[in-house]
Amino acid sequence: MQHISINNNQSIALSEIPELIYSEFMKGNLELLSGKPERHCVNYFGYKTSGSIKLICCIADDVVHQIFVSSAIVDAVSILPSFTAQNHNFEKFEREIHENFGIPYSDHPWLKPLRYAHDRFDKSQVIGKYPFYKVESEELHEVGVGPIHAGIIEPGHFRFICNGEQIMHLEIQFGYQHRGIENLFLQKKKLLERTTLAENIAGDTAVGHSTAFVNLWESLCGYTPDPSLDFARTVALELERMANHTGDLSGVCADIAYQLGNSVYGRLRTPIINFLQEWGGNRLGKGLIRAGKINFPFTQTLADRLTEVFKAYEPDFNEITEKLFKLPSALSRMEKTGVVTYDEVLEIGTVGMAARMSGLNRDIRASHPSNLYGSILHKPVIKHHGDVYSRVQIRKEEIRQSIGYLKQLIANIPEFKKSEEFTATPLSDRFVISLVEGWRGEICHCAITDHSGNLVIYKIKDPSYHNWMALAQAVRNNDISDFPICNKSFSLSYSGQDL
């Protein structure tokens, strides 16, 4: 047995994960992935254990709805062959392992620091000396954007190599926003502190990350949540998806300078986030999701309010969408801009919208359902062109889908129990992996506890982690002036990547 096969949110004893020697570990995992587009690596990380490093690799299979977990013990000195040389899905993971533990890979093509973690292995690597890819040519020129941007966005540096107006290559550098979230999870002992941390992994995915955390935590404690809690989480996730998709449509309109779309979609986002505020006191859904309890039960009054919100939202949304998708000047900006092909997304290992835009069916709601998604029987929205237009279409259709799901959900509100303090503690020597489809894509949290039930490692993977590479691919051979619209159509998180 090369690996153990588990479900999403299933807690297993750490000793159940097969421990292989590195060469077998590598061979086994690469074999699992080769020629199987329905499988992808959801997390691959290492942690220090008694002087050596334990690597854990989790590969999700969307057809059998299982996650295959295996592990290997290595030391930080011996030179290892890299997974990346054979499968580019692992590129970021191995860069991270190299940065944190200094494992010298012999054939990794792109062994650059990932996020300049505070506890990185090689402290001489500083963010100011990031080794950018260079092209020596009189014809080409470099354009550097950021880390301080003109708009109100997060810090990240984009280095373009251009031939006139055409982008030849884009390299994206991160690390300016590294906060050490994963270490903070170990340092902060209180559950409330940890939940708050999870809410702040990426500000626009507060519900997504906190749901991933509480699902994981309850499983780690061996606690089965009440259906009302799952109900609240599913409703909140769909509301967050709607709000962010609407906001992104507004952003895309702003980037193509379509003022009407920008202002109408911008206005439509407000009632959705205001509804979240009415429900839980915060427009981004912070404070709403808690392990084992909910401080703000979803009542019939709220359901009526939500129905009213939809009544006002839908006609306006349909009208402006009709206009936008028929406006020739807008279509000419979106179609065939920023194309990423099926083969490329498969190679990069993108998740969420960045996979579904090119015909790659990756949606955790359907493949590894958590909370109430199992009963919804979600059908992912798949597009095939991989351009800005596909990404915008996915948003449009997912908003309509979310409205449908929400209407279906609030027709049948479960009984909410009185909120009680959650007292269960994590079991000892456990491993849990939690997958949630946030609005941007698959969110993966992993946790391991030691023999006294303390966290040994808490590992977070935001959907942006892989998807940034898809953006870098998308802009190749496009006009540099089309970069903003490509960037907005992916709408990725800097803080989710930097942690």
Next chain:
Amino acid sequence: MVSFLLIILASLFFMGFVIRTKSIASGRKGPGILQPMKDILRLWKKGSVYSNTTSFIFQIAPTAYFTSVLMAILMIPHGSNPGFISFDGDFVMFAYILTFGKFFMIISALDTGSSFEGMGASREALFSMLVEPAFFILMGSFALLTGHTSFHSIFSLLHYGSNISYMLGVLASIVFVLIAMIENSRMPVDDPKTHLELTMVHEVMILDNSGFDLGLIMYTTHLKFAMYGAIIANFFIGMLPLEISIPIFIGIQLGFAIAVGLIESFMARFRMGNNPQFIFILTSVSLLIFFGVLLVLGKFM
């Protein structure tokens, strides 16, 4: 004299009307009509910051740009009232005075050494170069029609021939509206509202300008709009007396501002690579005017 004062007056309100139109079109109330001028006054009260890597070119460019437009305005007549400067062939000087100012802006953008500003400068140079044939074919056609080569005599004699000259005037107005949009880097060629340095044309060239200089450049944009509005008005004023021609002038400036606002509200901007094709439309419309003139003159018989 009349035309100079009218253009200055129009420049104070023009952008306010554009912004108000856009606000109303997007369902907002919008700022006051004088708000853009208030912003410029605020900038004029400030000092400028100069980067160490720039030379004197960067410092004189805004002034050169401003004065070039001011000088071009001096050449514009108002119907039967000639501008301050008026001689045969003055429209050639008009075009190149404007280009002179633009040239200074381009080298000042290159002077900063920023890669964004270099990109903006190259776009600006390309687009203005493509606009040039349209302007000359158009003015040349009218020179052919009237048999004169100065702004004043062309405009005052335009409507003596046939009524078809009003049709030509409408076509010429379309060309000038579009020239004004391109020269001022407005939609659909460029979006002045964007904050994205990679997609801008004119705005990116002035990223390093601040305070007084920035105010000067912004006011020059207003002046240029009013100037093109005045040229358009001239196509219709002819020899009308002042008490009729001034309301027509104001009406045309207002219509022009509203048209700019509406275009910017209800369409997306073009892909940068498609802009040259769009600008060539101007040349073809100018050629249409040219053939119209040949028809009027009976050259096809």
